[in-house]
Amino acid sequence: DSARVYVTRKVPPDGLEVLRKSGRVQFELWDTDDPVPRAELLKKVRGVDGLLCVLTEKVDAELLDAAGPGLKVVSTMSVGYDHLSLEELKKRSLECVYCHFHLCRGIRVGYTPDVLTDAVAELTVALLLCTSRRLVEATHEAKTGGWGTWRTLWLCGYELANSTVGILGLGRIGVAIAERLKPFKVKKFIYTDVAPRPELANMINAEYVSMDELAQQSDFLTICCALTPETQGICNKNLFSKMKETSIFINTSRGGVVNQDDLYEALATGQIAGAGLDVTTPEPLPTSHPLFTLKNCVILPHIASASYTTRNAMSVLAANNLLAGLRGEPMEKELKL
């Protein structure tokens, strides 16, 4: 007998194929590119065994209550999991003490690290160069008649050669970014995290520094940490005020780690030279947002993992995690609750 699964978005074809071929699940799909309305989602999850979601779905007490006690697996097609209420999931992840036959196993959670590391690192480098060498401004000038003649300091930016690159939150993605930046002749990599991470740091010869030192020394500061209560708004006035006027701030993690009012202030007053953001709060960022008025701020619509290969790989991993969870087997990538 097959498990009932709700898939909250049009998932790339490779992942859907995995679900279809398994012959183990009966799944219903919200078959569009836009998020399923919340009320519809709450209706659709009623009585399901598994949920395959993306990062726009809040998996909280309300949703878990709506799903009911039969929900065994939540599999998110993302490496980030700040949209999942871990507290609630944890409460419900415990095996039922009254159930001697493990009929009631509690909820398990799958996510998709690693498969997107290359795509995210690549995009981060692209965004960094785009911001530091002012590419958006430059194409705009070329297209709109601003290109008068060759001028000595016009559209000058900042180069990576001989620079110090700072990484806030050193994980797989931070390492992959540093590996790609190294051939640009970066002088030094520095990082900060809750504690030193020597195994990762040694791979890129990065030095552990304090948050203040990271701000003060980085010519390029790239944010690679997860969004948690501890990192919420961590990039704020205090951090920007310690950065160099010539430094470039890049964020491809989550918008919530940045205090956007403080960032606007830092960019508008020249406290820092530029920012490249792939993530914002909210998403989409309203077109009327002040950050869009700044020439020194490049904003992308959360596309770091958006390559065909990677999005398909994410969907396959999310589907496999879901199936493993439903079978009661170890998942390829399971979140420890």
Ligand SMILES: O=C(O)[C@H](O)CO
């Ligand atoms: O968390 C994630 O997976 C990214 O933000 C989107 O790929």
